[in-house]
Amino acid sequence: MTRELKLTAVPSPEGTATHCPYCAFQCGMALSWDDAGDCHIVGNPAFPVNRGALCVKGWTAAATLRHPERLTTPLVRDHSGKLRAASWDAALDRMVRAFRSVQQQYGNDAVGVFGGGSLTNEKSYLLGKFARVALRTANIDYNGRFCMSSAAAAGIRSFGIDRGLPFPVDDIAGAEAILLVGDNPAETMPPIMQYFDAQRASGGRLVVADPRLTPTAQRADLHLRLMPGTDAALVNGLLHILIRDGMVDTDYLAQRTEGFERVKASVTTYWPERVERITGVPEAELTRTAHLLGTAESVMILTGRGAEQQSQGVNNVSACINLALALGLVGRANSGYGCLTGQGNGQGGREHGQKADQLPGYRRIDDPAARRHVAGVWGVDEALIPGPGRSAYELLDSLGQDDGVRALLVMGSNVAVSAPHLNNVAERLGSLDFLAVADFFLSETAALADVVLPSAQWAEEEGTMTNLEGRVIRRRKACGPPDGVRDDISVICELARRLGAGSHFEYGNVEEVFDELRRASAGGPADYSGITYARIEDNDGVFWPCPDDGHPGTPRLFADGFPTASGRARMFPVRHEEPAETPDDEFPLYLTTGRNLSQYQSGSQTRRIAELAEISPAPLAELHPSTARRYGLSDGAAVRLITRRGQADFRLKVTRGIREDTVFVPFHWAGKQAANRLTNPALDPTSRMPEFKVCAVRIEGLETLDAIDQQTGTHSTTTTER
Numbered sequence: 246m247t248r249e250l251k252l253t254a255v256p257s258p259e260g261t262a263t264h265c266p267y268c269a270f271q272c273g274m275a276l277s278w279d280d281a282g283d284c285h286i287v288g289n290p291a292f293p294v295n296r297g298a299l300c301v302k303g304w305t306a307a308a309t310l311r312h313p314e315r316l317t318t319p320l321v322r323d324h325s326g327k328l329r330a331a332s333w334d335a336a337l338d339r340m341v342r343a344f345r346s347v348q349q350q351y352g353n354d355a356v357g358v359f360g361g362g363s364l365t366n367e368k369s370y371l372l373g374k375f376a377r378v379a380l381r382t383a384n385i386d387y388n389g390r391f392c393m394s395s396a397a398a399a400g401i402r403s404f405g406i407d408r409g410l411p412f413p414v415d416d417i418a419g420a421e422a423i424l425l426v427g428d429n430p431a432e433t434m435p436p437i438m439q440y441f442d443a444q445r446a447s448g449g450r451l452v453v454a455d456p457r458l459t460p461t462a463q464r465a466d467l468h469l470r471l472m473p474g475t476d477a478a479l480v481n482g483l484l485h486i487l488i489r490d491g492m493v494d495t496d497y498l499a500q501r502t503e504g505f506e507r508v509k510a511s512v513t514t515y516w517p518e519r520v521e522r523i524t525g526v527p528e529a530e531l532t533r534t535a536h537l538l539g540t541a542e543s544v545m546i547l548t549g550r551g552a553e554q555q556s557q558g559v560n561n562v563s564a565c566i567n568l569a570l571a572l573g574l575v576g577r578a579n580s581g582y583g584c585l586t587g588q589g590n591g592q593g594g595r596e597h598g599q600k601a602d603q604l605p606g607y608r609r610i611d612d613p614a615a616r617r618h619v620a621g622v623w624g625v626d627e628a629l630i631p632g633p634g635r636s637a638y639e640l641l642d643s644l645g646q647d648d649g650v651r652a653l654l655v656m657g658s659n660v661a662v663s664a665p666h667l668n669n670v671a672e673r674l675g676s677l678d679f680l681a682v683a684d685f686f687l688s689e690t691a692a693l694a695d696v697v698l699p700s701a702q703w704a705e706e707e708g709t710m711t712n713l714e715g716r717v718i719r720r721r722k723a724c725g726p727p728d729g730v731r732d733d734i735s736v737i738c739e740l741a742r743r744l745g746a747g748s749h750f751e752y753g754n755v756e757e758v759f760d761e762l763r764r765a766s767a768g769g770p771a772d773y774s775g776i777t778y779a780r781i782e783d784n785d786g787v788f789w790p791c792p793d794d795g796h797p798g799t800p801r802l803f804a805d806g807f808p809t810a811s812g813r814a815r816m817f818p819v820r821h822e823e824p825a826e827t828p829d830d831e832f833p834l835y836l837t838t839g840r841n842l843s844q845y846q847s848g849s850q851t852r853r854i855a856e857l858a859e860i861s862p863a864p865l866a867e868l869h870p871s872t873a874r875r876y877g878l879s880d881g882a883a884v885r886l887i888t889r890r891g892q893a894d895f896r897l898k899v900t901r902g903i904r905e906d907t908v909f910v911p912f913h914w915a916g917k918q919a920a921n922r923l924t925n926p927a928l929d930p931t932s933r934m935p936e937f938k939v940c941a942v943r944i945e946g947l948e949t950l951d952a953i954d955q956q957t958g959t960h961s962t963t964t965t966e967r
């Protein structure tokens with residue numbers, strides 16, 4: 246298929262200012278079209294976050310708009326099992342019939358909704374309302390559960406609020422010392438490195454804790470190459486040294502925190518020699534790091550998915566928060582704890598009600614006052630709003646089961662690649678009575694659906710996003726979608742109308758959805774009520790909370806107190822617990838997974854972009870030279886990785902940049918090269934985050950290279966049989 250898609254540009258001589266479709270840095274960019282109809286992207290130097298810089302994913306983002314594989318008509322599976330083009334009426338009718346039939350047979354909760362952390366705030370809000378008001382199901386969750394939930398849960402229990410960075414990103418440049426645990430922004434969001442580079446250029450020090458010598462770790466003053474799954478032990482060990490050496494801020498602890506004595510008692514057993522044994526980080530490096538943090542005037546502790554995507558993810562983040570509080574950092578200039586959010590709207594997407602336990606404004610769905618408030622805004626009886634539903638993996642694991650979800654709507658997510666224990670998820674998806682997917686490509690998940698709806702993309706829609714700083718920004722429409730494509734907002738409203746709830750979904754435009762979101766969030770932890778489209782335009786975004794029209798927004802949190810019952814931050818003792826799976830005779834190595842520079846998440850967009858596929862056409866399994874020698878493997882060899890859940894095949898990259906006991910693979914590919922065929926769905930007991938970052942694995946050489954799929958992985962997804 247090589248047809249050209251027609252784009253209708255919104256005319257503007259300078260181009261239309263909007264934001265990148267990918268990560269949470271949400272780089273400002275301008276889109277313009279030349280006379281030949283080609284779209285050009287430049288970084289927006291006036292946007293104060295990326296200051297004109299983009300990474301290769303941003304530069305090439307326009308390729309998705311006119312991509313020949315773009316879906317431009319609904320698809321409906323026919324009696325022979327093939328997906329065929331259909332009218333919007335036929336597709337939506339089929340969905341409504343299926344949802345009604347399943348709910349009549351099995352109850353309202355048998356229809357589920359699965360959203361995404363890339364959806365705009367307006368879509369996230371409306372999807373949550375659609376699930377509760379139009380479908381009346383408790384079962385809605387989203388792929389952000391796989392991304393930010395551990396940091397979110399730890400932040401809420403200690404600070405009373407969850408905002409990834411509680412300060413603007415340029416505070417990073419002024420920190421005298423930074424400890425970065427389990428993040429690799431030099432590859433995942435390269436433009437942020439301008440702040441880390443400025444920090445180091447002015448004499449600051451950077452310490453990176455990671456099992457791999459990542460491009461970020463290569464720029465650090467000190468790299469702590471810890472064993473996967475030992476983050477809490479490492480950080481407890483640092484706190485042990487700081488307490489031992491009298492370097493904690495006792496005044497701050499007395500005035501602004503509670504729970505320190507219990508934490509202090511809990512870290513007494515994390516003496517350096519023991520921590521070295523658990524983590525593999527030499528005692529001298531632990532002491533050097535602790536003293537660096539203990540003597541600097543301004544210090545940041547930052548975490549990423551490496552520490553968070555574990556069955557101990559909340560504990561790992563809590564250990565980091567304990568460290569930040571013990572040093573008196575939180576609420577001080579160029580200091581504090583923060584997490585670097587992953588997905589484009591990973592922040593806003595977790596605030597407005599597409600989580601199983603949540604109502605808009607980051608309210609709890611089991612809080613009677615929250616239910617009353619939101620029911621009032623929605624104009625429904627609060628008793629009709631369902632209670633908490635299943636978390637993301639638990640929802641997927643219930644598909645097709647007797648008391649589980651029997652019909653599913655997926656919007657903005659590709660769970661057939663991004664979920665853990667993919668073999669199980671594929672089986673569960675296959676056992677559904679009905680699956681509908683809204684996407685702009687025939688993703689691996691869409692290829693399994695009974696109905697596929699072609700969605701408008703980032704540059705074709707209006708809305709707001711909330712970046713990693715909690716700054717609410719405008720996504721502006723730069724062109725119309727191709728003929729036949731509809732935006733998700735209008736699709737949700739039309740589905741609601743056909744389900745008999747249309748009177749609750751009448752909006753003249755997207756801004757009216759945002760205005761309702763503002764009212765629904767009023768008084769909640771993530772209060773957007775004072776934020777308007779006009780104020781966002783005038784101020785390069787507005788930081789929440791912003792509780793009224795005259796409020797300037799809140800770039801920095803916690804200067805005067807914490808939104809907890811006592812006004813103090815809460816500290817929780819953390820014990821190092823082993824990962825759910827550790828190496829043994831049968832599976833003797835650790836497996837850890839992550840991202841690379843030129844691909845994004847499940848790769849559904851980026852694997853289809855030629856320039857990006859050229860940079861990384863296929864995933865490489867990284868192995869240390871001495872380990873490779875032990876297995877008789879050389880660089881470029883074909884290997885099979887095997888865990889208790891499945892196997893996947895890769896080419897080998899032999900590198901000294903990884904621990905001898907660990908294999909790393911990126912997770913952007915599908916089919917035989919899907920890293921998530923291997924990963925462990927063991928869940929954190931609080932956040933319900935799966936353990937993507939550590940499990941036990943065996944490596945075997947493959948006799949022939951034919952076993953490796955040399956393609957990008959995209960083409961293996963066109964199968965339409967269910």
Ligand code: SF4
Pocket residue numbers: 265266267268269270271272295298299300301302303304433434435436437
């Ligand atoms: Fe910026 Fe992230 Fe887009 Fe790269 S992927 S251009 S860092 S928003």
